[in-house]
Amino acid sequence: MNSNNNITDPLVADSDSDGLNDGDEVNTHNTIPLVADSDNDGLNDGAEVNTHLTEPLVADTDGDGLNDGDEVNTHTTDPLDVDTDVSHRFTLCSST
Numbered sequence: 822m823n824s825n826n827n828i829t830d831p832l833v834a835d836s837d838s839d840g841l842n843d844g845d846e847v848n849t850h851n852t853i854p855l856v857a858d859s860d861n862d863g864l865n866d867g868a869e870v871n872t873h874l875t876e877p878l879v880a881d882t883d884g885d886g887l888n889d890g891d892e893v894n895t896h897t898t899d900p901l902d903v904d905t906d907v908s909h910r911f912t913l914c915s916s917t
Contacts, residue, residue, distance in 0.1 A: 838857065859877050873901075881900075885903040
């Protein structure tokens with residue numbers, strides 16, 4: 822039995838309008854069907870699963886110290902790659 826005890830409306834497929842239906846949130850992703858951004862990283866769960874391929878329950882999927890939302894929305898870095906920050910790219914370009 823799933824321990825994710827959320828009361829959702831059975832007539833509404835996606836209670837939090839995040840792009841994942843409630844059944845998938847509970848049974849597949851273990852996210853919260855009443856909260857659009859389960860890990861509070863600035864990307865809603867649907868965007869994490871369907872667009873960015875990040876973990877909807879881990880705020881910093883690549884473990885680089887920047888949460889996934891900041892990487893996508895502010896820094897335009899890859900939330901799946903720890904080495905996509907601007908200083909790293911500058912170092913690589915300037916050393917060749």
